[in-house]
Amino acid sequence: MDAQVNTYSIEAGSWHRLGAHPDKDGVNFALFSAHAERVELCLFDDSGKIEIARLTLPEYTNEIWHGFVPGLKPGQLYGYRVHGAFRPEDGHRFNANKLLVDPYARELVGDVAWSKDHFGYIMDSEEKDLSFSETDSAAVMPKCRVVDTGSYDWKGDRSPIIPWSKTIFYETHVKGFTKLNPAIPENLRGTFEGMGHKAVVDYIRSMGITSVELLPIHFFPDDSMLIDKGLHNFWGYNTLGFFSPANRYYGPNGRDGFRDMVRALHDGGIEVILDVVYNHTAEGNEMGPTLSFKGIDNFSYYRTIPDNHRYYINDTGTGNTVNTSHPRVLQMVTDSLRYWVEEMHVDGFRFDLGTILGREPEGFDQRGGFFDAVTQDPVLSKVKLVGEPWDIGPGGYQVGGFPPGWAEWNDKYRDTVRDYWKDTDNTAPDFAARFFGSGDLYDQRGRRPWASVNFICAHDGFTLNDLVSYNEKHNEANGEDNKDGHSDNRSYNYGAEGPTEDETIIAVRERQKxxxxATLLLSHGTPMVLAGDEFGRSQMGNNNGYCQDSEISWVHWEDLPPSAEELRDFTRRLIALRNAQPLLHRDNWRDGMVIEWVNAGGGPQLPEHWADGGGTTIGALVSRADLEEQDGIWSKMLVIFNPHDGPVPFVLPEGGWRLMLTTDDPTLEDEAVEGGQAYEMTGRSLCLFIPA
Known part of the structure; x- marks a missing residue:
């Protein structure tokens, strides 16, 4: 790397705010490291290629290295070199030959241009990670940029603050959702500005969606092994900068494009939820690169094996685990979260492998430091918090185990509903619990029905179309011999693998969608729709699109079959009903609601009926007396389900009924039906009635 001599002074500065913070006189730099011996601040020219100064941070207070450089302004590029012991066996991997990213950097410029220079050891050495690399990494590292975070005009932006009981999540990807959308100007496709474009906002609002959940937008590098295959990290679960937006999604307005997007979605009444990855970083295990945390204070930032600190605890399955038991690491996570709420105006978070954040040295703890910190935090406790309640470590499966105030991805819901609509024996009892909010998991400690985030499909796995079109995954394009991705998908193709022209098969597939x-959007709990499922988007059987920054993962908007618009209209109807009717968006387990399960013979569902493994055709009478006098509001409804492949006569309760919706005919609405006699249910169908 070229060097240029410049004269800069550096003063003591302050340790109170970590990161780089400008004021009218200069910039204050502060970096946590409990075990470093010296920290150097490297300043770069605007190209990021020429180092113009190297300054030793002069003060060390409470394990924070700090200094103030007069005359520096926002826009300055920088990085760190951290000196200390290189003793991997003791958990220390300091190597000042490696330029390091500031964990608190508000913006990163450039990318990780993979090279052997990124590694703190000599890659072909017999000593492996115990060897010491003397090559410099500055030329192949992104640079941090000093940012004035208060310079953006939010124009009075406010969060929509959607009540949990009215929330409908829509999981999507900034690039994947916009790249092929013809309604977006071409130069904005794949960008934050594209995601905030009026065409996108109007579409999401037209569906009745309340909250967009974006796959990771924190800065992440592409994995070197993917680049070697000509692939890219599409999903982004490999964070390097917890405060920095991913510059791969920048449009004309750069970093401000993210805030433009948030403001546009808020103007449309739509919340922005970020999928965040605080459980691990992009630095991998002991054989991984030294990009930031590993070179700043490996022993503090990561959990290491207690009796051999050379190696990392790998409860994430990615090579390392962030050590949120350390107060400064915990502070970094909560500071990052507050930053995205206060400075970037996001409305909540979904925590990837969230169990990790509740781990202490002895295991998962509902009262662990992270949960306690968030619960008492005056900012974070008021936003939406959703945990993915599992990891691969001991005791990692914690569905129902998160503390009050949290919602959780409920994979029991996903698996049970998939099995039920395949007409798997013995699924009716569990289906009944999942449909009405999984009270067996969440009706405790004052948690509400919304704590169960219900989903059929998510980014990880089959799309809805592929769930009913493929028996097996088809991930050949990922370059791993189709060995990656889940094999247990609980899917069924109904007679042909993949696309078919068989009208009978197509009809069954459409009805199953x-x-x-209908099950998802009529269930109690918080529904999450995978973007594109509302019109039958396909990934051609690929159930692990993590590396497919391609038309496999991008949402297609053009040349769709007529069934796509029919399904989209049906989904809009479902969402409109859910939004309008309190019986469908339950807020409280103690609301006086009465639920009575009935069988196809017209009588109550008795224990012997539940015990009949093949007796999966069931119905539920739902009522709330306090709603009886409210105009346009249902106080009673009947939902009946038939997962069998053939018709079933279902005796309706006495009285007149109005058939408001059936999956057998997506256009049928408000048809009079007489009670006290058998209603012929089509095979694989659901019907919703209200009293006449």
């Missing part, structure tokens, strides 16, 4: 969407 409607069954899944």
């Amino acid at each position: 409607r069954n899944f969407l």
Whole structure:
């Protein structure tokens, strides 16, 4: 790397705010490291290629290295070199030959241009990670940029603050959702500005969606092994900068494009939820690169094996685990979260492998430091918090185990509903619990029905279309011999693998899509729709699109079959019903709601009926007396389900009924039906009635 001599002074500065913070006189730099011996601040020219100064941070207070450089302004590029012991066996991997990213950097410029220079050891050495690399990494590292975070005009932006009981999540990807959308100007496709474009906002609002959940937008590098295959990290679960937006999604307005997007979605009444990855970083295990945390204070930032600190605890399955038991690491996570709420105006977070954040040295703890910190935090406790309640470590499966105030991805819901609509024996009892909010998991400690985030499909796995079109995964394009991705998908193709022209198969598939969407949007809990499922988007059987920054993962908007618009209209109807009717968006387990399960013979569902493994055709009478006098509001409804492949006569309760919705005919609405006699249910269908 070229060097240029410049004269800069550096003063003591302050340790109170970590990161780089400008004021009218200069910039204050502060970096946590409990075990470093010296920290150097490297300043770069605007190209990021020429180092113009190297300054030793002069003060060390409470394990924070700090200094103030007069005359520096926002826009300055920088990085760190951290000196200390290189003793991997003791958990220390300091190597000042490696330029390091500031964990608190508000913006990163450039990318990780993979090279052997990124590694703190000599890659072909017999000593492996115990060897010491003397090559410099500055030329192949992104640079941090000093940012004036208060310079953006939010124009009065405010969060929509959607009540939990009215929330409908829509999981999507900034690039994947916009790249092929013809309604977006071409130069904005794949960018934050594209995601905030009026065409996108209007579409999401037209569906009745309340909250967009974006796959990771924190800065992340592409994995070197993917680049070697000509692939890219599409999903982004490999964070390097917890405060920095991913510059791969920048449009004309750069970093401000993210805030433009948030403001546009808020103007449309739509919340922005970020999928965040605080459980691990992009530095991998002991054989991984030294990009930031590993070179700043490996022993503090990561959990290491207690009796051999050379190696990392790998409860994430990615090579390392962030050590949120350390107060400064915990502070970094909570500071990052507050930053995205206060400075970037996001409305909540979904925590990837969230169990990790509740781990202490002895295991998962509902009262662990992270949960306690968030619960008492005056900012974070008021936003939406959703945990993915599992990891691969001991005791890692914690569905129902998160503390009050949190919602959770409920994979029991996903698996049970998939099995039920395949007409798997013995699924009716569990289906009944999942449909009405999984009270067996969440009706405790004052938690509400919304704590169960219900989903059929997510980014990880089959799309809804592929769930009913493929028996097996088809991930050949990922370059791993189809060995990656889940094999247990609980899917069924109904007679042909993949696309078919068989009208009978197509009809069943379309009805099953409607069954899944109707079940999801009529269930108690918080529904999450995978973007594109509302019109039958396909990934051609690929159930692990993590590396497919391609048309496999991008949402296609053009040349769709007529069934796509029919399914989209049906989904809009479902969402409109859910939004309008309190019986469908339950807020409280103690609301006086009465639920009575009935069988196809017209009588109550008795224990012997539940015990009948093949007795999966069931119905539920739902009522709330306090709603009886409210105009346009249902106080009673009947939902009946038939997962069998053939018709079933279902005796309706006495009285007149109005059939408001059936998955057998997506256009049928408000048809009079007489009670006290058998209603012929089509095979694989759901019907919703209200009293006449």
